[in-house]
Amino acid sequence: xxxxxxxxxxxxxxxxxxxxxxxxxxxxxxxxxxxxxxxxxxxxxxxxxxxxxxxxxxxxxxxxxxxxxxxxxxxxxxxxxxxxxxxxxxxxxxxxxxxxxxxxxxxxxxxxxxxxxxxxxxxxxxxxxxxxxxxxxxxxxxxxxxxxxxxxxxxxxxxxxxxxxxxxxxxxxxxxxxxxxxxxxxxxxxxxxxxxxxxxxxxxxxxxxxxxxxx
Numbered sequence: 713x714x715x716x717x718x719x720x721x722x723x724x725x726x727x728x729x730x731x732x733x734x735x736x737x738x739x740x741x742x743x744x745x746x747x748x749x750x751x752x753x754x755x756x757x758x759x760x761x762x763x764x765x766x767x768x769x770x771x772x773x774x775x776x777x778x779x780x781x782x783x784x785x786x787x788x789x790x791x792x793x794x795x796x797x798x799x800x801x802x803x804x805x806x807x808x809x810x811x812x813x814x815x816x817x818x819x820x821x822x823x824x825x826x827x828x829x830x831x832x833x834x835x836x837x838x839x840x841x842x843x844x845x846x847x848x849x850x851x852x853x854x855x856x857x858x859x860x861x862x863x864x865x866x867x868x869x870x871x872x873x874x875x876x877x878x879x880x881x882x883x884x885x886x887x888x889x890x891x892x893x894x895x896x897x898x899x900x901x902x903x904x905x906x907x908x909x910x911x912x913x914x915x916x917x918x919x920x921x922x923x924x925x926x927x
Contacts, residue, residue, distance in 0.1 A: 716743040716900035719795040721803035722750045726757020727885065728801040728822060728892050733764045735893035743900040746793040749786070751805055767793075773805065783811040790815070797899050800854065801892070809856045817906040819854040820899070822892050824884050826850060826866055826921070831859035836877040836884065847871050847880060849888050850922065851895040853906045862911040863922035864904060867891050891925050 720729050729748060735741045748761035749769045761768045769789055776782040787810070790798060800821040812819070825835040827850040839847040848868040855861035867887035871880060898904040904913050911918045 713742070713902075716741075716796045717794060718743050718745045718797050718799055718896070718900075719790050719793050720745060720748045720761075720799045720801050722748060722755055722757035722801050723752050723804040724755055724757060724802045726755065726760045726801060728888055729757045730760050731889035732799065732801070732893050732896055733760065733766070735897065737764070741893060741897045741900055743797075743896065746795055747789075749789060751803070757801070779806070779808055780810070783808040787811055787814055797896065799892075799896060806858060807854070812854055812856050816855070817853065820851060820864070820892075820895060821854050821859070821861070822849060822851050822888055823859045824849050824881070824888070825859075826868065827852060827859060827863050828920075834877075836880040839871055840875055840877065840880065844871050847884065849884050849891065851891055852922070853911060855909075862906055862909060862918070863920065864895050864898075864911045864913070864918065865891050865923050865925055866921055867925045887925070894925065 722729055736743055736745060745766050747767045747769060748757060749771060750758055751771060751773050753770045758768050771786055771789060773782050798815050798819040826848045830838050846868050848866055850863050850866045852863045853861040869883040869887060898913060911922060
């Protein structure tokens with residue numbers, strides 16, 4: 713089987729990118745990261761990519777008059793690398809419908825909450841404020857609804873009595889670095905796909921909240 717080609721989009725430090733790079737290097741994911749694209753030239757994830765010998769591109773949203781113009785150019789750049797899968801790893805942009813449609817069923821995102829809870833930003837503080845005893849992270853397919861696509865896999869972490877948004881985020885990050893490479897692995901092995909509005913793993917329809925790690 714030809715290795716799955718990945719394009720990873722980032723805006724920041726790229727810790728999830730690093731987890732995927734490492735899993736590919738260990739042979740756990742049978743995939744090749746064709747390129748890492750950032751909307752910010754100073755994103756540390758670009759250094760991580762360069763250190764791994766991966767091609768990088770910077771496309772600053774500040775150079776464009778509209779979201780549509782930016783996404784049209786971004787689409788062309790992604791297309792040039794002919795990916796089987798586009799991985800959003802801390803890419804802090806809301807995507808236009810045309811970009812989402814272009815890569816429908818071939819684009820994954822990770823979101824730091826147990827979706828459908830806490831779509832959007834500040835998820836850790838929102839979980840603390842709501843006095844939740846459990847918080848977590850979700851990997852999902854990307855659709856036009858922000859953080860609303862079919863969930864593939866979730867991992868839970870406890871919310872402790874003295875947690876701050878920062879301490880809770882650290883525990884969530886640990887789980888992110890486990891489950892995101894795992895979902896990319898499933899996709900690269902052709903065990904995972906998106907149907908109309910749900911995810912399918914090993915020919916079985918996943919529930920709305922996806923599978924749970926660990927099972």
